Amino acid sequence: MTDTLHNLLYGFSVALTPGNLLYALVGSLLGTLVGVLPGLGPVTTVAVLLPLTYGVGSPVSSIIMLSAILYGAMYGGSTTAILLRVPGEAASVITVIDGYEMAKQGRAGPALTVAAVGSWVAGTFSVVALTVIGPVLANWALSFGAPEYFSLAVVGLLLAGTMTGGRPIRGVAVTLAGLIFGLVGLDPMSGQSRFTLGEIKLLDGIDIIPVLMGLYGIGEILYNLERRKDQDFKIAKIGKLMPSRKEWRESSGAIGRGSVIGFFVGLLPGGGALLAALLSYMAERKLSKHPEEFGKGAIAGVAGPEASNNSAVTAGFVPLLTLGIPSNIVAAILLAALMMQNVQPGPLMLKEHPDMFWGVIASMYIGNVMLLLLNLPLVGLWVKLLRVPFWLLGCAVIAISMIGAYSLSNDFFNVYVLAISGIVGYVVRKADFDMGPFVMAFILAKLVDNSLGQSLLMGNGSPMIFLTRPISACLLILGAIYLVATIVIALRVPKPPVLADLPAE
Amino acid sequence: MRLSAFALPAKLTGLGLLLIVLGFGIGALRLSIWQFGMPGPGLTPLLVSIALLPIAAVLVLEPLRPEEREPLQGAPLLTGLAFLAYVALVEYAGFALPTFAFILLWARLLYARSWAVSLATALLMPLALYVLFMLGLGIPLPLWPR
Numbered sequence: 001m002t003d004t005l006h007n008l009l010y011g012f013s014v015a016l017t018p019g020n021l022l023y024a025l026v027g028s029l030l031g032t033l034v035g036v037l038p039g040l041g042p043v044t045t046v047a048v049l050l051p052l053t054y055g056v057g058s059p060v061s062s063i064i065m066l067s068a069i070l071y072g073a074m075y076g077g078s079t080t081a082i083l084l085r086v087p088g089e090a091a092s093v094i095t096v097i098d099g100y101e102m103a104k105q106g107r108a109g110p111a112l113t114v115a116a117v118g119s120w121v122a123g124t125f126s127v128v129a130l131t132v133i134g135p136v137l138a139n140w141a142l143s144f145g146a147p148e149y150f151s152l153a154v155v156g157l158l159l160a161g162t163m164t165g166g167r168p169i170r171g172v173a174v175t176l177a178g179l180i181f182g183l184v185g186l187d188p189m190s191g192q193s194r195f196t197l198g199e200i201k202l203l204d205g206i207d208i209i210p211v212l213m214g215l216y217g218i219g220e221i222l223y224n225l226e227r228r229k230d231q232d233f234k235i236a237k238i239g240k241l242m243p244s245r246k247e248w249r250e251s252s253g254a255i256g257r258g259s260v261i262g263f264f265v266g267l268l269p270g271g272g273a274l275l276a277a278l279l280s281y282m283a284e285r286k287l288s289k290h291p292e293e294f295g296k297g298a299i300a301g302v303a304g305p306e307a308s309n310n311s312a313v314t315a316g317f318v319p320l321l322t323l324g325i326p327s328n329i330v331a332a333i334l335l336a337a338l339m340m341q342n343v344q345p346g347p348l349m350l351k352e353h354p355d356m357f358w359g360v361i362a363s364m365y366i367g368n369v370m371l372l373l374l375n376l377p378l379v380g381l382w383v384k385l386l387r388v389p390f391w392l393l394g395c396a397v398i399a400i401s402m403i404g405a406y407s408l409s410n411d412f413f414n415v416y417v418l419a420i421s422g423i424v425g426y427v428v429r430k431a432d433f434d435m436g437p438f439v440m441a442f443i444l445a446k447l448v449d450n451s452l453g454q455s456l457l458m459g460n461g462s463p464m465i466f467l468t469r470p471i472s473a474c475l476l477i478l479g480a481i482y483l484v485a486t487i488v489i490a491l492r493v494p495k496p497p498v499l500a501d502l503p504a505e
Numbered sequence: 506m507r508l509s510a511f512a513l514p515a516k517l518t519g520l521g522l523l524l525i526v527l528g529f530g531i532g533a534l535r536l537s538i539w540q541f542g543m544p545g546p547g548l549t550p551l552l553v554s555i556a557l558l559p560i561a562a563v564l565v566l567e568p569l570r571p572e573e574r575e576p577l578q579g580a581p582l583l584t585g586l587a588f589l590a591y592v593a594l595v596e597y598a599g600f601a602l603p604t605f606a607f608i609l610l611w612a613r614l615l616y617a618r619s620w621a622v623s624l625a626t627a628l629l630m631p632l633a634l635y636v637l638f639m640l641g642l643g644i645p646l647p648l649w650p651r
Contacts (some may be wrong), residue, residue: 016567037608040511055642073524112518118647137649155507168563169560169563169564172560173560173561176556176557176560177522177525177557179549180525180529180550180553180554180557181525183549183550187546188508189544189546190537190540190545190546192537192546194532194536194546194547195529195550196548199588218585218588222581222582222584223581225578225580225581225584225615226578226580226581232630282544288592309619317575318607324592336616345531347531353548362511379609391611391612391615391618392626394611395607395608395611395626395630396634398588398607398611399604399607399608399631400634400638402588402591402592402595403600403634403638403646406644406646407638407644407646410597410644410645412592412596415595415596416589416592416593418592419585419588419589419592420589422585422588423585423586423588423589424521426577426581426582426585427514427517427518427521427577428514428518430514430575430577431514431518431573432512432514432515433515433518448549449549452544452548453544453548453549455543455545456594457543461542461543461544
């Protein structure tokens, strides 16, 4: 335990330099700035701003800036959920229910405050939990060989593909598509090129970052063009920021429970922020002495889910940093950012790059604190930003994406990838396909392919090796049971009513 | 099912997935699946294509619920294509002129701003981006035609 504390302090000594604090400050501001734009959620924000973090210098600095952007954007999304009834992302849908009701009653200030404090408490809790669990899990994972990695990745992708909130068949379809696109390029085992169509730039594979920026950034802005006539939002008045003593009392328990629920949900592949927020909301409604207040401005209905979704996002970094496997889209983006810096997360990271491992953890915490110190006092400024018209910011984001994609390798190839992904992003957004699993599969494709090849070699060509190794067999059996259960449920059980009465975007 | 039903976004996505299966599946078959007693580069893509084929077929053929029948709209699609054209223009004519034109069209045509507002935005925004990214961050995006 003292060892862990020592390591975490080491992480802070790596992360806490004046320069890094400046990056955290700038990241937090930028993240909130883009995140409060109605219709642009955290994933879009982080995707669009990702290339900016590349140029800042050391890997630790850029990850600090990125996590500040992420936390800023998440808070920006909560702000629009509460003040405008526009959830920036799926997870904020839950915040809208009671947050907007509170805003209508003139209690937007307390709602924003408990959202920020709740996110901060949850962030603190989950960073501490990550610090404790991370090294244990990483040590265990050191014993993993190729068959274990293959089974882990496949079962993880199966869960991620089926649990994203949309229809499971669509999630599985985009997962498989992601696996295929992720294989474009040189095959390391045979040295042969795959699906490169003779294009030299494709030998290294398709860069995931312009794909992400296109699917989430450009695609989302194109989608917003559909509603360009009715951009006249009614912004609720904030009023006083400080919650009353009664409101604090009602939210503190919710924040505590939300932090814990979110953490465990976030550990699961696909158990992203939406599920965490939803479970916390249901728990609070169940535990409340006044369940009838939920939906009519119950502060616990804002505090719990906001804490929970923040906790889930941080928990998603546990499998990423210890196993090298991202469990949700946010972790997948962080993985892309780390790989851009030539850092490969996984069990070896703790041994080989302890500065990076602990630096990343410390920097996530710094991003979280920055959020509390910066976003809450500046909330008046963010509200003014809500009044900046979308058309102006929309074309700025498009141009910035173009420049950002170009800057990845100072070359136009990635910019074309960005533009095509943008058009695809709009179509799949309209078709209601969640592309999170696509991105995760894309990033994991090479791992799946290599570990399959190596396992088959180890097993002299027989796939039985996946069932004779105990960890791999357990994972595959659990995956198979889960798959059968999902199919049975999809065919027989109607959609749960709780999901059905969520407000539409 | 009428032919126009395939123009709906969910169907287009299904068709796209089917194309992916065919393209990559055939590509995988042309690579070696198994060589020298070990898996070849075509094995994983072939397995994935085989798994995706029935799923893509279901997505193309299944009837859609009424709320899934919302068609694609012209403005986003045209803007997406305009963005693609803009990118191609930037490659050959540099950042300044195409960005001016793109923002002018965006403000004037898409959002019906006045000529004055549109022109001012189209002049000032590329300038601000140039100062911020090319001068500030040193991104070597060419500014003028070569």
